[in-house]
Amino acid sequence: MRLAEAWRVALEALRANRLRSLLTMLGVVIGVAAVVALVGIGTGTKQQIEQQVEGLGSNLLIVVPGRLEAGAAPTSSPLTLDDVDAVSRIVGDPSRVAVTISSGETVRAGRNTGFASMQGVLETTPDVFVRRLDRGTYLTRTDVSTGRRVAVLGAGLAGTLFGERDPIGRQITIGGVRFRVIGTFEQLGQSLGVDRDGEVHVPVTAAQRLLGTERIDGLAIRAPDRERIGALSSAVVAALADRHPDTDFSAVTQEQILGVLGDILGVLTGVLAAIAGISLLVGGVGVSNIMLVSVRERTREIGLRKAVGARPRDIGVQFLLEAVLLTTTGGVLGMLLGGSAAILVDRLSPVPAALTWWSMALAFGVSAVVGIVFGVVPAQRAGRLDPVVALRTE
Amino acid sequence: MTAPAIVATDVTRTYELDGLSVPALRGVSLTVAAGDYVAIVGASGSGKSTLMHLLGGLDRPTGGTLLIGGQDVSRLSPTEMAHLRNTTIGFVFQSFHLLSRTTAQDNVGLPLVYRGAGRRERRARAAAMLDRVGLAHRMTHRPNQMSGGEQQRVAIARALVTGPSVLLADEPTGNLDSTTGQAVLALLESLNADGVAVVLVTHDREVAARAHRQIVMRDGLIA
Numbered sequence: 301m302r303l304a305e306a307w308r309v310a311l312e313a314l315r316a317n318r319l320r321s322l323l324t325m326l327g328v329v330i331g332v333a334a335v336v337a338l339v340g341i342g343t344g345t346k347q348q349i350e351q352q353v354e355g356l357g358s359n360l361l362i363v364v365p366g367r368l369e370a371g372a373a374p375t376s377s378p379l380t381l382d383d384v385d386a387v388s389r390i391v392g393d394p395s396r397v398a399v400t401i402s403s404g405e406t407v408r409a410g411r412n413t414g415f416a417s418m419q420g421v422l423e424t425t426p427d428v429f430v431r432r433l434d435r436g437t438y439l440t441r442t443d444v445s446t447g448r449r450v451a452v453l454g455a456g457l458a459g460t461l462f463g464e465r466d467p468i469g470r471q472i473t474i475g476g477v478r479f480r481v482i483g484t485f486e487q488l489g490q491s492l493g494v495d496r497d498g499e500v501h502v503p504v505t506a507a508q509r510l511l512g513t514e515r516i517d518g519l520a521i522r523a524p525d526r527e528r529i530g531a532l533s534s535a536v537v538a539a540l541a542d543r544h545p546d547t548d549f550s551a552v553t554q555e556q557i558l559g560v561l562g563d564i565l566g567v568l569t570g571v572l573a574a575i576a577g578i579s580l581l582v583g584g585v586g587v588s589n590i591m592l593v594s595v596r597e598r599t600r601e602i603g604l605r606k607a608v609g610a611r612p613r614d615i616g617v618q619f620l621l622e623a624v625l626l627t628t629t630g631g632v633l634g635m636l637l638g639g640s641a642a643i644l645v646d647r648l649s650p651v652p653a654a655l656t657w658w659s660m661a662l663a664f665g666v667s668a669v670v671g672i673v674f675g676v677v678p679a680q681r682a683g684r685l686d687p688v689v690a691l692r693t694e
Numbered sequence: 695m696t697a698p699a700i701v702a703t704d705v706t707r708t709y710e711l712d713g714l715s716v717p718a719l720r721g722v723s724l725t726v727a728a729g730d731y732v733a734i735v736g737a738s739g740s741g742k743s744t745l746m747h748l749l750g751g752l753d754r755p756t757g758g759t760l761l762i763g764g765q766d767v768s769r770l771s772p773t774e775m776a777h778l779r780n781t782t783i784g785f786v787f788q789s790f791h792l793l794s795r796t797t798a799q800d801n802v803g804l805p806l807v808y809r810g811a812g813r814r815e816r817r818a819r820a821a822a823m824l825d826r827v828g829l830a831h832r833m834t835h836r837p838n839q840m841s842g843g844e845q846q847r848v849a850i851a852r853a854l855v856t857g858p859s860v861l862l863a864d865e866p867t868g869n870l871d872s873t874t875g876q877a878v879l880a881l882l883e884s885l886n887a888d889g890v891a892v893v894l895v896t897h898d899r900e901v902a903a904r905a906h907r908q909i910v911m912r913d914g915l916i917a
Contacts, residue, residue, distance in 0.1 A: 301807055301808055301810065302807075302810055302812070305807055305813075312795070316795055600791065601793060603791075604791045604793070605804070605808075606752075606776065606779075607750070607752060607779060607785050607791075608779065608780065608785070608804055608805035608808065608852065608856075609776050609777065609779050609780020609781070609805050609808040609809065609856070610776060610807075610808050611772070611773045611776040611777070611808070612772050612773065612776070613773065614776075614808060686753075687752045687753075688747045688752050688753050691752075691787070691791070
């Protein structure tokens, strides 16, 4: 039998039982749609986080006290600004080194109050990380060296405190201490679940005085090029370990952060896809079930086809194609449905979603495989029917 | 003289039912010559249906030898048996066995599907065959739009479309009134006159009497 003919016969059989075919297909449609939509959301989230981590700046090396291991106890930082000078000498360019000491503080402007993440920083921060100003100016070297009480507000915080008014030159208090606003950041949005528009940057020296400490939490280095990150990392960690023999130091690169996050999100996406895959499997069982019913219903037809010369293979192929046609049509519909769902989620909710050609191709391929796997048993049963028995069936 | 279409020698067929051996045929020898017109008669349970299934290559004997178109069926695989049925045998059933959602033309063309013929060729040959059985005007009708006699003529056209050497007809008039039955028998006889061997299975003595010879079955044996 020609394959084109077999397809025609399969299509004919599905058309003859339109409602049943549609309902059977629905199981596959839902399964494939779920896989495509959930993988789309997983991929979108992953892409967004990657963009954010890359948006921190390129060739970044972040140095913190403590070990970066699961289960490691948090370590209090022994680092001071003297350590930063030592690191700057190793790097050879102080403008490539940034520090932070951060603390959650209440910020007030007139009658308005906000809660902000205060970041004590050097004037180098915009060069090391990517931060753009909306208005005003950033901190200067003099601001840092003299511990001047000036502040740069995140877009969200500026809105909370000043609304539509221009905050530049106005007074605010951070933890009860007066600061003058000299600039505001461009809006950034969420990054790794942290609202970065709620930050306020002040000179590290001023922050230390406010918090009554000489310490800093950690530092970040922007390496001149990718190749030197490794050497720089070990040199800095060695120098700091030398200065603070009691403390371990860890240095992580963006690539390491991305790797770890990517692994976690990959597993999450995989788990989502697997759960969705189970519904696809259930859809497949439905297909198998209906195909067995179809074989039973058409026993006389099978007997007649065999009597006029259909080989066992011809009959088997006919039923297998019917199952595959069911699941692949369901697969295409599921792809459209899941894809539309992902696009809607992306547009209408804060959850990002991205459609990838491979998830679509995979879902379609899996639906075809489901058809073959769950169609093969009914098809074999049909192919092996004894024509004498089949012809006698009422 | 042309080789016989079917030669059965001491053929037996035993069914295994729940561990019991039930003999349906107990040693039947029979030759269907080319162009023969044979009636197989007998009461129900006499083994005539079993014999017809064997002669048509739908089933295999448990013992003895059966040659269809010169081929020993005990040596053929299910696929080869299918090919044999497709090329040498034409079946006509009591209940017609037409595909209900399919036109007369495509019902007749069905056997050609299994020899890989394209749709155009199938339709052309089916049209010629429907013309031969006097149904040229029923080409695009479906079975439920035709009378019983017309349906049986479609079935005969389907049996003929592959150019078989033997037509096996199992109670072909059983579901028809006597006038229509006579017309169907007349059609079979005119085909026989053109050289196709006809084997008629029936319990109707009158129908059987029209054949050139009768084989009477009783208890799995030729009486």
